[in-house]
Amino acid sequence: MGKNEPGESPGKKAGGRTGSEDTPDNPWRAAGHSPRIDRQELLRRLVQNGRGRPRRRWKPPVGTSWTPWGLAALALVWLGGTSLHPIGAREQGIVATFGADGRTLAPGLGVTWPWPIETVRVEDVGAVRHMAMPEGEGEQVMLTRDAALVDVGYDVRWRVRDLRRFVGQVDDPAQTLRLAADTAMRSTLAGLDFAQAMGSAHGDLTQEAARRLQGLLDSYGTGIGVDGIDLRHAQPPARVADAWRDVTTARQQADTEIAQARSWASQMAAHAQGEADAFDKVYAEYRLAPEVTRRRMYYETMERVLGQSDKVILGSQGAAGPVVLPPLPLAPPQPPQPRPGATGEGR
Structure with missing residues (x-):
C-alpha cells in the first residue's frame, strides 16, 4: 500500500476512485453524474449564517378551524348586502317591514334592518315611461258618435308620482294603466264624429283622453301621473x-x-255689385237733370237694341204710321239643294 501501481495516479483509491472525485474537474467522474449534496447540512449552515430562515405554516389565532372565520365573513356580506341600499338621484325606495309597506328612502345611501326583517324596492320616479296602445301590430277598433269604426293607435307617457300608492295600492299597475287608457280613449272618441276623429280634432281628442285617464287613475289610487297621449x-x-x-x-x-x-x-255677386253702383251713379245724375238723363238713357237703349236687329223702323211726324224696311241681303246666297228622291243621270 506504500507504493502506487504502475500507471496509477497518485491519490487514486482502490476501485479506480479518488478522494476528490466529487470535484467538478474530476476527470474520472462519469458523464451526467451530479455531486452529492447534503441538504440538511446546507440548510443548517444557512440558518447559522443568517442567510435564510425556515418557513413556518400560518395558523388561525382561534383554534385550528376556519369555520368561525367563514361564518363571520358570510355574516358581514349578509348585513352589507341587505342593510345598505344606494338610491339614485331620480330614484326612491319603499321599505317593507315583514311584507308591510312603510317608509320611503330618499336618494343617497339608505340603511334598513337586514333581510328578512326589512326589504327595499327601488323605482325610478323621475323617468318618463311609454306604453303603446295597442300592444304589438294589432288593431284597436273603436266606435264614433255617428256609429263609424276607427282604428286608433297611440302612446301614453306616464311616470310614478306616488311610490307608496304605486307599490301598495294595486297589484299590477301596468295592466291597470292599460285598461284605464283604453276606457278613456273609447269614451272620448264616442263624443266625436268620424270626420273629427280622422283628423280635424286630433288635438282635442288627445287632450280630453289624457284628462279622463288621469281622473280614472286618481280614483283608483294608483300613484301614476299621466304626462300626455301621442296619437x-x-x-x-x-x-x-x-x-x-x-x-x-x-x-x-x-x-x-x-x-x-x-x-x-263670388264673381256674380261682384258683377251685380258693379251694376248696382253704376245704376246709383245714373240715378244721381237723373235727380240733377231728369229730362236730359231720360233722353240719354233712351238713346243708349235704342242703340243697344237696334245694333243687334236686322230690321230698321223709320218714323216721322205727320206720317200715317211707321215704315218697316225689309232686311238687307247681307248673307251670301246659298246653292240650291237637291230634292229628296232625286237619282243620277238619265232621269
Whole structure:
C-alpha cells in the first residue's frame, strides 16, 4: 500500500476512485453524474449564517378551524348586502317591514334592518315611461258618435308620482294603466264624429283622453301621473279600407265642386255689385237733370237694341204710321239643294 501501481495516479483509491472525485474537474467522474449534496447540512449552515430562515405554516389565532372565520365573513356580506341600499338621484325606495309597506328612502345611501326583517324596492320616479296602445301590430277598433269604426293607435307617457300608492295600492299597475287608457280613449272618441276623429280634432281628442285617464287613475289610487297621449294614427279598419278610399275620393270631388260654385257666386255677386253702383251713379245724375238723363238713357237703349236687329223702323211726324224696311241681303246666297228622291243621270 506504500507504493502506487504502475500507471496509477497518485491519490487514486482502490476501485479506480479518488478522494476528490466529487470535484467538478474530476476527470474520472462519469458523464451526467451530479455531486452529492447534503441538504440538511446546507440548510443548517444557512440558518447559522443568517442567510435564510425556515418557513413556518400560518395558523388561525382561534383554534385550528376556519369555520368561525367563514361564518363571520358570510355574516358581514349578509348585513352589507341587505342593510345598505344606494338610491339614485331620480330614484326612491319603499321599505317593507315583514311584507308591510312603510317608509320611503330618499336618494343617497339608505340603511334598513337586514333581510328578512326589512326589504327595499327601488323605482325610478323621475323617468318618463311609454306604453303603446295597442300592444304589438294589432288593431284597436273603436266606435264614433255617428256609429263609424276607427282604428286608433297611440302612446301614453306616464311616470310614478306616488311610490307608496304605486307599490301598495294595486297589484299590477301596468295592466291597470292599460285598461284605464283604453276606457278613456273609447269614451272620448264616442263624443266625436268620424270626420273629427280622422283628423280635424286630433288635438282635442288627445287632450280630453289624457284628462279622463288621469281622473280614472286618481280614483283608483294608483300613484301614476299621466304626462300626455301621442296619437300615432286614426284610420279606418283594414277590412273597410277600400270603401273608405272611395268615400274620401267622393268627398274630395264634392269639396272641389263646392269651391267652384262658391267662386262663381263670388264673381256674380261682384258683377251685380258693379251694376248696382253704376245704376246709383245714373240715378244721381237723373235727380240733377231728369229730362236730359231720360233722353240719354233712351238713346243708349235704342242703340243697344237696334245694333243687334236686322230690321230698321223709320218714323216721322205727320206720317200715317211707321215704315218697316225689309232686311238687307247681307248673307251670301246659298246653292240650291237637291230634292229628296232625286237619282243620277238619265232621269
